[in-house]
Amino acid sequence: MSRERFDAIVVGAGMSGNAAAYTMASRGLKVLQLERGEYPGSKNVQGAILYANMLEGIVPNFRDDAPLERHLVEQRLWIMDDTSHSGMHYRSHDFNEQRANRYTIVRVQFDKWFAGKVREAGGTILCETTATKLARDGSGNVIGVHTDRAGRPILADVVVLAEGVNGVLGTRMGLRDVPKSQNVALAVKEMHFLPEHVIAERFGLTGDQGCVIEALGTISRGVAGLGFLYTNRDSVSLGIGCLVSGLAESMESPHTLLNGFKCHPSIKPLLAGSEVKEYAAHLIPEGGFRAIPELHGEGWVVVGDAAQLNNAVHREGSNLAMTSGQIAGEAICTIKNQGRPMTKDNLSLYKSMLDKSFVMRDLIKHKDVPALLHTNSQSLFSTYPKLISQAAQGFVRVDGSTKIEKEKAAIDAFIKARSRWGLVSDAVRIARAWR
Amino acid sequence: MHIVVCIKQVPDSSQIRVHPVTNTIMRQGVPTIINPYDLFALEEALRLRDRFALEEKRWLRNPSRGKVTVVTMGPPMAAQALRKALTYGADRAVLVTDRRFAGSDTLATSFALACAIAKIGERFGPPDIIFTGKQTIDGDTAQVGPGIAKRLNIQQLTYIKKVTRIDHLRRSVDVERCLEGGTQFIESKMPCLVTMADGLNTIRRGSIEDSLRAARCSILTWGVADLGVREVDKFGLKGSPTVVKRVFAPTPRAQKSVQLETASKTVGHVADELVAWISSHQPKLADMPLSKSGA
Ligand SMILES: Cc1cc2nc3c(=O)[nH]c(=O)nc-3n(C[C@H](O)[C@H](O)[C@H](O)COP(=O)(O)OP(=O)(O)OC[C@H]3O[C@@H](n4cnc5c(N)ncnc54)[C@H](O)[C@@H]3O)c2cc1C
Numbered sequence: 001m002s003r004e005r006f007d008a009i010v011v012g013a014g015m016s017g018n019a020a021a022y023t024m025a026s027r028g029l030k031v032l033q034l035e036r037g038e039y040p041g042s043k044n045v046q047g048a049i050l051y052a053n054m055l056e057g058i059v060p061n062f063r064d065d066a067p068l069e070r071h072l073v074e075q076r077l078w079i080m081d082d083t084s085h086s087g088m089h090y091r092s093h094d095f096n097e098q099r100a101n102r103y104t105i106v107r108v109q110f111d112k113w114f115a116g117k118v119r120e121a122g123g124t125i126l127c128e129t130t131a132t133k134l135a136r137d138g139s140g141n142v143i144g145v146h147t148d149r150a151g152r153p154i155l156a157d158v159v160v161l162a163e164g165v166n167g168v169l170g171t172r173m174g175l176r177d178v179p180k181s182q183n184v185a186l187a188v189k190e191m192h193f194l195p196e197h198v199i200a201e202r203f204g205l206t207g208d209q210g211c212v213i214e215a216l217g218t219i220s221r222g223v224a225g226l227g228f229l230y231t232n233r234d235s236v237s238l239g240i241g242c243l244v245s246g247l248a249e250s251m252e253s254p255h256t257l258l259n260g261f262k263c264h265p266s267i268k269p270l271l272a273g274s275e276v277k278e279y280a281a282h283l284i285p286e287g288g289f290r291a292i293p294e295l296h297g298e299g300w301v302v303v304g305d306a307a308q309l310n311n312a313v314h315r316e317g318s319n320l321a322m323t324s325g326q327i328a329g330e331a332i333c334t335i336k337n338q339g340r341p342m343t344k345d346n347l348s349l350y351k352s353m354l355d356k357s358f359v360m361r362d363l364i365k366h367k368d369v370p371a372l373l374h375t376n377s378q379s380l381f382s383t384y385p386k387l388i389s390q391a392a393q394g395f396v397r398v399d400g401s402t403k404i405e406k407e408k409a410a411i412d413a414f415i416k417a418r419s420r421w422g423l424v425s426d427a428v429r430i431a432r433a434w435r
Numbered sequence: 436m437h438i439v440v441c442i443k444q445v446p447d448s449s450q451i452r453v454h455p456v457t458n459t460i461m462r463q464g465v466p467t468i469i470n471p472y473d474l475f476a477l478e479e480a481l482r483l484r485d486r487f488a489l490e491e492k493r494w495l496r497n498p499s500r501g502k503v504t505v506v507t508m509g510p511p512m513a514a515q516a517l518r519k520a521l522t523y524g525a526d527r528a529v530l531v532t533d534r535r536f537a538g539s540d541t542l543a544t545s546f547a548l549a550c551a552i553a554k555i556g557e558r559f560g561p562p563d564i565i566f567t568g569k570q571t572i573d574g575d576t577a578q579v580g581p582g583i584a585k586r587l588n589i590q591q592l593t594y595i596k597k598v599t600r601i602d603h604l605r606r607s608v609d610v611e612r613c614l615e616g617g618t619q620f621i622e623s624k625m626p627c628l629v630t631m632a633d634g635l636n637t638i639r640r641g642s643i644e645d646s647l648r649a650a651r652c653s654i655l656t657w658g659v660a661d662l663g664v665r666e667v668d669k670f671g672l673k674g675s676p677t678v679v680k681r682v683f684a685p686t687p688r689a690q691k692s693v694q695l696e697t698a699s700k701t702v703g704h705v706a707d708e709l710v711a712w713i714s715s716h717q718p719k720l721a722d723m724p725l726s727k728s729g730a
């Protein structure tokens with residue numbers, strides 16, 4: 001009996017892996033997918049917002065049966081000090097469109113659904129199976145993977161590494177470095193269960209409408225970080241993510257920060273009476289463009305979080321993961337159909353297709369933001385939020401002092417905290433990084 | 436050699452909660468697992484199969500491979516449990532599912548399973564051993580195994596912790612059976628039904644070949660019609676005389692256990708002290724005709 005061989009092995013059944021496996025399987029390739037969790041999604045911890053456009057490009061009619069929680073009609077950005085928040089809210093009836101643009105999802109269910117689509121398309125998925133090593137031939141080309149189950153390595157023409165942010169397999173095999181602590185955030189998250197109608201009342205929602213709050217300020221104690229609250233159907237996902245390097249320097253524990261966020265007077269009433277059922281922690285790649293490792297080699301490509309393809313500024317990750325997986329799948333199908341081998345040169349098709357997509361273009365645009373966040377975290381995440389809160393309070397509180405005095409006090413406070421020169425240079429740095 | 440293992444998909448009782456008002460089990464969102472005793476049964480079956488294969492290899496040029504068939508009766512989602520059993524290394528899987536099986540008590544369950552096992556025997560050769568778990572962690576009755584054995588009219592060996600030997604020539608099997616204060620060593624003839632207690636084994640991690648086979652293997656699915664049985668009113672709710680009259684959560688015992696320090700050393704006197712203590716704490720009991728030891 002000759003040895004079984006696959007066209008492609010996909011390591012990981014998260015967003016990127018499922019996108020890659022589905023793309024290849026539905027085009028007739030013989031695909032094997034390995035997932036270390038008990039089932040797809042069992043290890044995944046996204047917030048989570050699903051960006052419909054990218055999924056639509058892969059599974060056009062996903063709205064028919066995907067487990068979607070709510071479509072988002074409102075986005076709130078809150079700047080917080082210890083007792084207040086000032087915010088910018090954007091809510092639009094336009095988002096009540098039939099094919100909504102953003103949905104909240106619960107990854108455990110969503111990943112199961114997505115993996116089901118891979119199976120329907122003819123892919124084979126093995127769960128509770130961890131890829132432990134890449135199998136290589138005499139010249140070092142990747143020809144398959146070893147797993148933690150007894151037996152010989154499984155062979156394939158190409159291995160798609162979709163193993164998520166830790167990417168232990170790739171780092172162990174020397175394909176890329178272990179992510180640096182200033183390039184990853186640690187997010188801790190809780191699921192708070194509340195009856196559907198309570199969520200609707202508290203957030204002013206009807207039907208399947210949903211709302212997102214993202215918050216920064218003193219909740220992260222000067223570390224670069226972001227708090228978030230997403231409404232699901234009958235639960236609220238709530239968490240806070242902070243740069244690991246910042247946590248290490250400040251010795252703040254993520255759990256304490258999350259507790260502080262939950263107890264903040266602006267957040268607490270939103271959660272009153274809820275039952276917490278899950279607590280989870282996960283890394284998020286934040287290094288941006290400059291942290292992207294080599295994306296392809298002899299017999300392998302890397303996609304999604306493992307390739308650090310994450311837009312921290314816009315809190316987009318899953319869509320970059322899906323699109324990179326899809327593009328890798330398409331590139332592999334093209335090479336296969338041309339009857340060419342999966343060499344590093346040929347697989348550069350994936351890189352060039354990715355460069356043209358929104359994935360790389362967005363990451364290039366924001367390439368300087370990550371450095372800005374981690375070097376200026378104290379002023380961005382503590383000083384300015386406090387100043388903004390003070391100014392806002394001065395503006396609304398009526399206490400007999402004149403308006404001229406109040407405005408002067410606000411400006412003085414900014415200058416005192418950051419100096420004239422500091423303010424100008426902060427503005428320039430932010431503008432430059434953003435450009 | 437052919438071994439059939441009955442497995443049941445049950446809610447993971449470590450994650451189950453009881454509804455505070457209705458006292459019913461809240462199954463929603465609770466993950467399901469294979470009944471833990473059934474995993475001991477499955478592993479024991481796989482070991483017997485593998486051991487048999489080794490023996491055959493030693494003596495025969497064309498060794499026949501033993502087969503393990505897993506069977507469950509349950510809703511369509513019970514296929515997950517079968518798929519998992521295949522991943523562990525079982526050779527084939529049968530799902531017995533039909534709306535008409537719904538509401539089965541242990542009588543109807545064991546009837547349906549006995550019919551299914553008979554059919555498995557027709558299709559794939561008669562089983563030498565049938566395994567079940569000692570009991571489930573949800574129904575907890577421990578009646579299904581013996582029910583199947585009775586219907587198939589074969590030996591039943593209950594609370595077994597190990598199958599030590601199979602003699603294929605004499606068609607006999609040696610087992611170790613748990614007793615309250617010890618172990619019973621039993622020899623029985625085959626075919627027989629074994630209900631497994633906490634075994635001495637732990638379920639294996641299937642090989643990569645096993646999991647590949649499991650992922651692709653199709654699961655045989657049989658409904659009432661496929662079993663070819665006339666007495667359809669013995670299935671499901673109709674065939675279930677058990678009636679649930681009331682469901683309640685027992686109140687936890689209010690009183691804690693106590694440890695008594697006794698002055699006496701001999702058994703008889705210790706007992707006297709104990710009786711005296713009980714009488715003083717339970718005046719009602721003091722009226723009962725308890726005589727002193729030795730009297
Ligand atoms: C708290 C939080 C909130 C987030 N919110 C959002 C959001 O709102 N919107 C958004 O777009 N993005 C969000 N993200 C980011 C998003 O979750 C990730 O970008 C996305 O999941 C990346 O997909 P992936 O497939 O690359 O990796 P993952 O989804 O992490 O999947 C990797 C999979 O590979 C498996 N695996 C790993 N190693 C192996 C191995 N050796 N063998 C077999 N299997 C293996 C893992 O078990 C896992 O299932 C959030 C992330 C976090 C942590």
Ligand SMILES: Cc1cc2nc3c(=O)[nH]c(=O)nc-3n(C[C@H](O)[C@H](O)[C@H](O)COP(=O)(O)OP(=O)(O)OC[C@H]3O[C@@H](n4cnc5c(N)ncnc54)[C@H](O)[C@@H]3O)c2cc1C
Binds near residue numbers: 678
């Ligand atoms: C008082 C009472 C009321 C009940 N009421 C209902 C009801 O209204 N509706 C309802 O649907 N159920 C009901 N049940 C549950 C149902 O009767 C039992 O779950 C079922 O008959 C199996 O019994 P058991 O779980 O006690 O198995 P046990 O006898 O404890 O199981 C022993 C072994 O038999 C095998 N086995 C048991 N069941 C199966 C199976 N389905 N497939 C394969 N192998 C199996 C397994 O190997 C198991 O380890 C009730 C149970 C009780 C005790």
